[in-house]
Amino acid sequence: MWAREREEREREMALDRRDSVSSAPWRGNAAGSLFFGAAEASRKLAEYVNSVIEALSTQNGRTLASLLAISSANSFCELVASALELAKEPIKILKQVDKHAPLGDMLSNHTKCMHSYQQRRYVEAFNALEKSANMFLQEFRSWESAWAMEALHTIVYELRTLAQMADREMVANGKIPDKLKGAGSFLMKVFGALAGKGPKRVGALYVTCQLFKVYFKLGTVHLCRSVIRSIETARVFDFEEFPARDRVTYMYYTGRLEVFNDNFMGAEKKLMYALRHCHSSKRTNVRMILKYLVPVKLSLGTLPKEWLLQKYNLREYLNVVRALRRGDIKLLRHALHANEDGFLRSGVYLVLEKLEQQVYRRLMKKIHIIQKLKDPARAHQIKMEVIVKALSWLDINMDVEEVECIMAILIHKNYIKGYFSHKSKVVVLSKQDPFPKLNGRANIL
């Protein structure tokens, strides 16, 4: 069972950047010292700047990332914001960075962003961050090594999340939100800076995933294509060399895209990859993957164990799976109807809807088995009236013509092997393998 394979997969640690941030020596004071005088504020700000300088000079990407983080729980955002308010000539202090790298303007924008963020003015924060990010990217381009990758990723992440917040703010103010779109085009720029050959390529997949998030949110998934092509066609960099967390995210999103394209085989491959490489402790991530993997597997004829659905709280699929097991059309329809909104939103509705034919097939199979028990010689001939009666027991009232049509479709789509005789109103099943395996068939027609 594929569900068990998950257990055996290698347990790769998906690094969470923000959790494993090294703590700077003076981080401790950040929380308690919000109200201090101008002199102290200047000192704090200078300390912050000195940390940035140190991170720059020692090329410590992780520290730099933590210094630039905005929305994470233990960022310096609050400290910097309050210091910025009180300090005299904060710009002058910030400009000291220029001695080490021309990032003075970047830092002043970045701190401005922190300030606005702290005051919940997200549009302003985003605008400042966008400037800061552009300047940082420019500088990043000039650095030979990829030491600052983590910092860049932090900025990319913050830009995306801030853009979403800014958009929400704009909507609340009755404006047309466009910040996420702007973030998308900036991420594309970052991607361009990373996607080439060289040491920086390893960071490209992270940006790709962030781009996916932006595009899925904006509903412009078609924009994903160019990025995917660039990732998948490049021979210079093996996909396996990317960090696991990025690979999982990437496969999750590309798998979802395949679902939209009705390419269930491809979707299964990608989502299975994501599931295998996703750390089992990340239950929400596993659930997100399963949410798409289950319907895909269903349409390929693989049914999950119920405990799996229970474990990951995917109860909406329980009745669907049961209906498939029992050949219960009514139950399927009911399950689809009950969760219609959710299925429509996640985009699996159309996949699940097509399961109906599988349910009919299962019903036919059951009838066939029963007939075989009664009369093995004539079991392969199933009369229409029998089918209609079986359906009516399930509270599905269809006339002969409709059932005939469904049978014709089942035969046509190779769910059932055999033929239909209109004259005698009988489905004649093939004597060999009347119900062929579904694997890979679902996406034919």
Add this chain to the structure above:
Amino acid sequence: MGHTIIAKCFQLFHQAIIYMVMDLQIIKVVIMATFSKASTYPPASVYSGPTGAWNNQSYNSYGSYPSYGGYSAPNSSSNLNAVSAQSQYQQECQQWADYYASLEPKVQSATVTSSAPGTEPDIPSAVSLCTSTPTYASVVAQGTSNNFYSAVNQPPPPGTQPSWQVPAPSHFETASQHLSSTTGTINNGSQWDTALMQLPVNDSYGQSSEHFQQVQNNNSLQQEQQDPLPSSQQDTHVTHIPEPSPSDHQKPLKFHSSVQQFTSLEASKQRMSKLQIPTNPRITQNLGVVISNGPKGALPDSSKPQKPAYISIRGKSSINKVSSDDIADATLQPGMFPPSLRAYVERALALCKDDAQKAVCQDYLKEIITQASCDGSLFSKDWDIEPLYALSSMLAKGISKQVAASVKLDSVSTRRVKSRWEPVGEKLEDIKDSIDADSSKTEVLEGSKGQEFAVSPKKWEKQETTWINQQQHHITSTKPSKRGGQKIKKPDPGTGGVGTSSESDTDLDQGGFHLGSLLTTETPEEKRKRQTRTKRFERSKEYSGPKGSTKPKLQGNASSRRASAIRLVMSVGDVNGQAVEDINWDSLTIRGTCQEIEKRYLRLTSAPDPSTVRPEDVLRKALAMVQSTPKNYLYKCEQLKSIRQDLTVQRIRNEFTVQVYETHARMALEAGDLAEYNQCQAQLKGLYSEGISGSYNEFTAYSLLYMVFQNVNNRDLLSSMARLSHAARQDEAVRHALAVRSAVATGNYTSFFRLYRTAPKMSSFLMDLHVERMRFEAVKCMSRSYRPTLPLSFMARTLGFSSLSLVNGLDEKESDGLEDCEEWLKTHGAQVVYESSTNELMLETKMSAATLFMPEPEDVVPHGDANLAVNDFLTRS
């Protein structure tokens, strides 16, 4: 022949020269800009002689300039002149040049004295001042009165920029050539380029530096020039008539107006040629050509003299200004309000329907009055004719009512129509609009016009300048109109603080000009305002200066207008320091005045002309007419398109708009016009999302069906399904559409054709799109799953062949369906056999499975759209 060749050579040569000249101009302009920055700069002292007013005047142009950002750049302006009327831009160009020239004592003195025989003898200092207006006036005096009325070849105004003289005639010539050759075609871009190029040159002689006035100048010129130039008519035809209106009674008027417009251009050209190089054989030849083309226009020409001086309506405001001169001091006593103002306020309040509107209105009036008292126009303004239109934009619902009201107050309405465009400096349109609008309203306005003419001269006589007397018509007509327009704009709440203040500045300027010319008063407040003005000017200069330099080449009637609109937008944003999205489009929206119910659809290539746009109440009649007309779809489609256009142009988005789009969508569906349907559907989507009610569910169903049948990707379909509300899902049409979608998704042909038979409303027309495909899939499916045969009667029933004659008796229905079904099967390669035992036709499934094919659609056309077939097109016209 030879002539033409030579002419063409010259044409090229002169084009080159013109470009050079343009550059020169630009440079000058830049200098100008720098000059004008400092309000304390010499001009203040130098020009503030006895006629300090002239300062105001000169600044006036600057001050107003920024607010008309689109035209602000003299250089850029040059490319904009698509049509005769548009020449104003170049004029502006020249204006600067002239102004610049005038600032240089030597040149200027020469200019003024030599060019204008009657130049302000009594105002010696004015020579040095010689800002735009005087020069303009004198030149115009020459150009218009002398040339056109006496039709004498005058010597060119020698002083004015000699460099212009050569290029001008040549260009004129080329242009005229072009025009003559292209009669009947519409604005060929390149040709117009030349034409446009030439315009500035011509106009420079005849036009004032005041760019506002130039517009009107043209008009006034036109009016005065009608007779001499029969030749220009055909050209006019070509370029100007924006929409050949089928309606009989309007046509002549429009034609006139357009003719007029063009005439001015032609006139100026001719004038140029006569003036400058009378001996030039090329010119004479060209003239000949032009004239030969002309005869058509002779008729309208003759009628022109009687053309209403719509301009003169504006003259009213000038009169008012004059009065403002008299009571200039009145501003110092704000406590007094003229009775006319009181009446105005009452009128305004009367328009308000409820308290909320009243409150808005009151605030608004307060603003107007404060402004007026600030800039001293409180008493100078003629409140009787002051437009109430600004209120209308606020009282959105009272639109039609307002229109009616404005129509009653004839002059107000005309002004308002213009003002819509004027504030932005969209002079092209303005001219055109005003001409058309006015001409259409001729009768209404006649009285006031006459009045104007009678009064206006007096005003100018006050200035005691001989040359001005010649100019009376021009100035009265141009000035006031400009002023009127601005006044009108000012009350618009939408323009925002900055915009409004800029307007008031300009108003002030004008007032100042008038005041100054007589009283030489200059309050400190005015000085301050002037400073801000000049600063503004500076800014816009920076913005538009460099840009314009590259422009002159890309002109074309339509494109130039669009460009002007864009620039206008940009510059508006620039001037006011607003982002483009902050521009209040309400202030730019036009209100139609056309009363025709029937109107042909022409795709707009320029800003709309209010006189050809129908207001909502007329559009309602038009829709009713379309709904009841027995004519074919092509006619209805065109009428609906024109209705939609008028709605769009006036930015009417309400239930009626929805109704129009719904009507059109239904008709398009009925006629199978998917392209049109799709447009309507897209619009409806937006309209519904704005909360405007209509047959939402019905069209949701259609759009679902459309998506299903157009094989839209799953994601889009899903998202639109997810957006359906529960209420919508209960709707019959929506439920039907969802069922159809499901049937298509599973390939369930039985249920598809059952749904086809029971389709509500127009859904079956959409389903028609998919019937063919569905049938084919079904037969494919049948031929694969049924063995050995399948009776055709069953197929005919299942595949919806029999549905058509359901009403009739059973037998008939079956036989009908059978024949169709058999034919369909045969055309799709199915094998039909006759089964003798049952006396039935049967589908031989096994054989058919291999031979089925989808035939090419019969009505396929190379260009992909059967609706565009030549025959169709011919029958349409």
